Amino acid sequence: MTTSIQFIANPAARERGDKADTAFLSPEKAAVVRNYFKSFAEYTPTPLVALPGLSKKLGVSGVYVKDESKRMGLNAFKVLGCGFAIASVIAERLDIDISELTAEILRSEETKKKVGEITFISATDGNHGRGVAWAARQMGQKSVIYMPKGSSLIRLENIQAEGAEASITDMNYDDAVRLAWKQSQEKGWIMVQDTAWKGYEDIPAWIMQGYMTMAFEALEQLAAIKESAPTHVFLQAGVGSYAGGIQGFLATAFGENRPITTVVEPHKANCIYKSAEAGDGKPRFTTGDMDTLMAGLACGEPNIIGWDILRDYADGYISCPDWVAANGMRILGAPMPGDPQVISGESGAVTAGLLHLIMTRPELAHIREQLKIDSDSRVLLISTEGDTDPDIYRDITWFGNHTEKEKETC
Numbered sequence: 001m002t003t004s005i006q007f008i009a010n011p012a013a014r015e016r017g018d019k020a021d022t023a024f025l026s027p028e029k030a031a032v033v034r035n036y037f038k039s040f041a042e043y044t045p046t047p048l049v050a051l052p053g054l055s056k057k058l059g060v061s062g063v064y065v066k067d068e069s070k071r072m073g074l075n076a077f078k079v080l081g082c083g084f085a086i087a088s089v090i091a092e093r094l095d096i097d098i099s100e101l102t103a104e105i106l107r108s109e110e111t112k113k114k115v116g117e118i119t120f121i122s123a124t125d126g127n128h129g130r131g132v133a134w135a136a137r138q139m140g141q142k143s144v145i146y147m148p149k150g151s152s153l154i155r156l157e158n159i160q161a162e163g164a165e166a167s168i169t170d171m172n173y174d175d176a177v178r179l180a181w182k183q184s185q186e187k188g189w190i191m192v193q194d195t196a197w198k199g200y201e202d203i204p205a206w207i208m209q210g211y212m213t214m215a216f217e218a219l220e221q222l223a224a225i226k227e228s229a230p231t232h233v234f235l236q237a238g239v240g241s242y243a244g245g246i247q248g249f250l251a252t253a254f255g256e257n258r259p260i261t262t263v264v265e266p267h268k269a270n271c272i273y274k275s276a277e278a279g280d281g282k283p284r285f286t287t288g289d290m291d292t293l294m295a296g297l298a299c300g301e302p303n304i305i306g307w308d309i310l311r312d313y314a315d316g317y318i319s320c321p322d323w324v325a326a327n328g329m330r331i332l333g334a335p336m337p338g339d340p341q342v343i344s345g346e347s348g349a350v351t352a353g354l355l356h357l358i359m360t361r362p363e364l365a366h367i368r369e370q371l372k373i374d375s376d377s378r379v380l381l382i383s384t385e386g387d388t389d390p391d392i393y394r395d396i397t398w399f400g401n402h403t404e405k406e407k408e409t410c
């Protein structure tokens with residue numbers, strides 16, 4: 001059977017030359033971010049789950065899954081980004097260095113008196129909005145969240161449960177971002193958006209710094225079990241803030257010895273893939289409803305900071321159909337004997353589904369060869385969300401929705 005997985009290799013990633021600056025994504029900064037989160041009682045590093053049974057089946061040395069469903073009770077990684085960005089805004093207003101800010105200071109009455117009433121606004125598929133609402137609530141501040149057309153009701157309710165004024169709009173993600181921006185300008189609210197465009201770069205850069213925590217923790221966790229750094233990392237992308245943040249961190253931390261990285265997107269929202277395919281270094285957009293199963297990845301306009309980093313340092317770009325994510329959910333949810341279970345949602349599981357295909361399908365041999373994945377490889381995957389929509393999760397894992405046979409409709 002053939003699969004409709006599309007792959008672009010980026011050999012230029014390994015060439016020297018003038019490349020995007022990743023200095024703001026340094027291990028030192030990652031330590032500052034992690035220390036900030038450590039000041040919260042809710043913080044604990046998310047598990048790095050070793051899957052020796054799956055590694056054996058796929059013919060690699062190790063598969064490690066960072067399980068972000070366990071992130072601060074929020075079932076997804078996103079609070080790392082917006083939580084750190086909001087902290088950075090507050091540190092600026094308090095005129096202190098971010099390394100001095102703690103949960104206690106953030107939550108204090110004195111801070112509230114100094115910074116006054118703030119409303120944070122954002123547009124989101126769900127996970128980012130829940131993080132923004134959570135962070136705003138920590139400080140007794142307000143949040144307003146716009147969700148794109150077709151967003152899941154349960155994800156909306158989870159944002160509302162954090163105290164946000166949240167609603168589902170009739171527009172796609174990128175238009176919802178524009179609406180939130182307009183509102184923020186008219187009302188004097190602070191927009192905490194997880195993507196950057198020309199003139200809006202500070203907050204997204206802080207968000208990308210926040211996301212480094214996952215790679216920082218994973219390296220510590222590997223070292224603790226006397227395992228070396230991964231040889232390969234697969235990074236799923238919506239706007240590419242998360243992938244760009246981790247990629248930038250790996251480039252700064254390891255230089256030329258960094259792991260081989262691949263950016264993974266759904267066919268229906270593959271703006272990073274399209275940008276790579278265009279080949280002129282400029283970002284490209286995906287438009288329309290982008291009705292992919294991978295709601296967290298349904299973004300059509302790359303973060304310009306993230307794109308520059310992914311363009312210059314990522315080794316490959318992959319666009320794939322929705323059933324690959326569903327396969328990943330099933331693979332992680334019903335593990336090989338002896339392997340622990342990981343509950344992974346649609347946007348979290350796509351890299352696991354993809355790795356399985358790359359390692360088992362003869363027609364994808366060119367991808368494993370170009371990415372140099374073999375029996376010595378240690379692969380890191382980040383399951384960026386748990387079952388953030390439990391009904392969809394069960395439809396897929398219990399009832400087998402979204403299989404390869406349905407590939408024509410993605």
Ligand SMILES: Cc1ncc(COP(=O)(O)O)c(C=O)c1O
Pocket residue numbers: 076078125127128194236237238239240241242243295296297299347348384385
């Ligand atoms: C679960 C999940 N994974 C990955 C991503 C992709 O992050 P980014 O939009 O920064 O590429 C998102 C974005 O919302 C998400 O919710």
